[in-house]
């Protein structure tokens with residue numbers, strides 16, 4: 001019957017439980033009826049009652065049970081207000097009993113006790129009035145039975161029945177009232193409990209927490225539906241399992257606090273652990289728990305609340321990641337590098353192996369950043385970071401220190417994997433052309449390497465030494481690497497001192513301009529002068545640009561210094577002209593940083609306006625490398641300068657790319673043959689050939705040529721033979737202070753100690769070869785070191 005009911009209710013669990021309840025009530029009534037039938041049969045065999053009475057009574061009882069069975073089988077009870085059919089079944093039972101009592105007066109006293117049983121069933125279902133009604137039915141029925149049998153035996157024969165009826169007439173109503181009230185109270189309590197449970201259910205549904213219970217073995221016995229709602233985990237998955245059994249693999253060690261608490265039978269809060277949700281994703285769960293004990297103090301289990309804290313943990317993980325990684329490249333940052341460095345040193349020490357710390361700095365990155373914008377700079381950094389990651393092994397670390405600086409940790413392997421070939425691979429990865437935002441960029445890098453344990457056994461010391469070595473690599477011409485050597489520290493100290501002195505130099509007005517004339521080879525006249533910067537340092541004295549321009553460029557000071565040079569040179573040229581000197585070309589050097597300044601053209605324009613110098617009298621010297629970093633941008637800037645009317649010359653021609661392409665592409669007026677070729681005229685036929693080729697190439701492109709560093713007549717003669725347009729060098733004049741230059745322009749004899757070489761090497765001496773490096777080739781002067 002239950003199966004039938006389940007099928008009809010569509011296997012709905014709610015229907016199933018309701019049907020089961022109704023059936024169980026029917027079954028109780030059926031078994032009670034069976035008990036009466038058995039009793040009647042026993043009474044017959046005991047000779048207490050006759051066969052007819054037994055058969056009729058059993059037929060009536062079984063008949064009524066059958067009727068109810070059919071009602072339940074066909075579900076006819078469902079339409080009733082009380083589908084359990086307690087009232088009809090109770091009435092039928094009473095009527096059946098009364099029928100059996102009527103048939104056999106002897107068994108009446110036995111059967112009467114079954115009324116109590118019927119009332120007992122009903123007391124759970126009926127309220128007091130209904131119970132009283134049932135009592136009335138029983139009493140009236142019993143009275144009727146007595147009345148029907150009255151003619152047989154009279155008063156005497158029925159004195160027991162009357163006494164029993166009277167006892168029942170007093171007891172049954174009392175039973176109905178007391179039982180009814182007790183059950184009414186119980187029902188009220190049940191309602192209150194149900195209401196409270198409903199409130200609790202709603203509360204947990206509203207909250208992001210869920211409720212759970214565990215037994216004494218700490219297995220979940222109850223888990224509220226909130227677990228599924230908020231964490232996507234079906235509560236059934238937890239039932240019968242302990243927290244340890246549910247933990248996700250690999251199990252993190254966060255449960256020690258939980259285990260300590262439950263072992264000590266204490267409450268706990270905020271215990272966090274991970275498990276997979278029904279979709280397989282990892283979830284973080286937080287639990288608060290409270291133990292429950294029985295009267296004897298034995299643990300019954302735990303109960304408490306839980307919540308899904310996955311989002312919070314993910315946010316924390318993100319914050320942690322951001323605190324330890326560089327936002328742009330996703331590489332470890334300085335903080336994480338320090339941790340890894342300490343661990344790598346410990347590891348290297350433990351296995352007695354080397355560890356290389358490499359400091360890598362991109363060459364001229366600032367130029368790209370300043371000229372093409374931060375977006376392109378950022379893309380470049382990301383691409384290069386990815387490339388380096390591709391070259392390095394899993395055991396290596398690459399960290400971004402900020403800007404264009406990276407530090408690489410390269411632990412050695414048992415097979416001895418560290419070699420300069422690895423460094424070359426990294427360099428190749430960085431140097432491969434990069435396409436960023438439509439720009440084809442060529443970038444190189446300089447690297448310094450400090451080796452553990454030889455160069456230090458502390459992380460910060462190794463990084464510092466690698467930085468010093470990187471600086472030396474840069475000084476040695478960039479796109480290079482250097483291993484750290486102890487002597488490098490001295491140079492680093494010197495550089496630091498220079499940096500701080502340079503920062504004061506502008507304010508203290510320690511810069512001066514010297515001017516070196518350029519002589520027209522055809523006319524023998526001064527066609528122009530080159531403004532050359534000097535630093536009048538209070539202690540070592542006059543410092544040449546080769547020693548500080550590179551540093552000023554790196555720390556960005558070259559921009560204000562260059563602006564000062566531009567202003568000063570324009571003002572001086574205009575002043576000479578106003579003083580009656582013949583008009584001349586004023587050449588100034590432009591650094592890479594200056595060239596990348598967005599307001600370069602406008603600032604030159606402003607300087608020309610302020611000084612009153614014609615744009616055509618200003619010549620800007622730029623180097624080849626400066627133009628080649630980003631060809632498009634360089635062409636745009638040079639074209640703008642050209643539109644302004646200034647002249648453009650390429651300094652140090654022959655030492656760099658010397659590409660015919662850029663000579664055609666850029667609006668250049670003049671080439672300056674590098675003095676390294678000029679120096680070798682007379683001693684090296686190759687240099688002579690190069691000088692000759694440069695001159696004819698320039699002329700065929702319509703450019704003029706100036707040779708720098710001319711010191712000997714032999715050089716002058718060769719240059720003149722090749723058709724060089726002008727020359728600059730000690731043969732004619734060293735760089736001069738402005739007054740001395742003015743005298744020369746006016747054709748007056750030089751005053752004593754006028755020339756720079758006179759100042760540096762002794763006044764009045766004949767010009768001779770003077771060693772002079774280029775900007776960026778940085779050598780500490782002995783005078784500086786002595787201070």
Ligand SMILES: Nc1nc2c(ncn2[C@@H]2O[C@@H]3COP(=O)(O)O[C@H]4[C@@H](O)[C@H](n5cnc6c(=O)[nH]c(N)nc65)O[C@@H]4COP(=O)(O)O[C@H]3[C@H]2O)c(=O)[nH]1
Pocket residue numbers: 516531532533544545546549562565589590591621651652675708709710711728729730731734735769770771772773774775
């Ligand atoms: N051996 C030899 N050298 C000669 C001779 N004649 C001139 N020189 C030197 O050659 C350098 C020519 O300047 P540069 O090629 O533009 O090379 C310059 C230029 O690149 C840079 N520089 C100088 N002044 C400035 C400036 O105001 N701004 C920028 N950005 N760079 C500057 O510093 C470099 C070095 O400048 P200086 O030390 O003044 O060195 C000057 C000059 O003193 C000679 O006959 N023999």
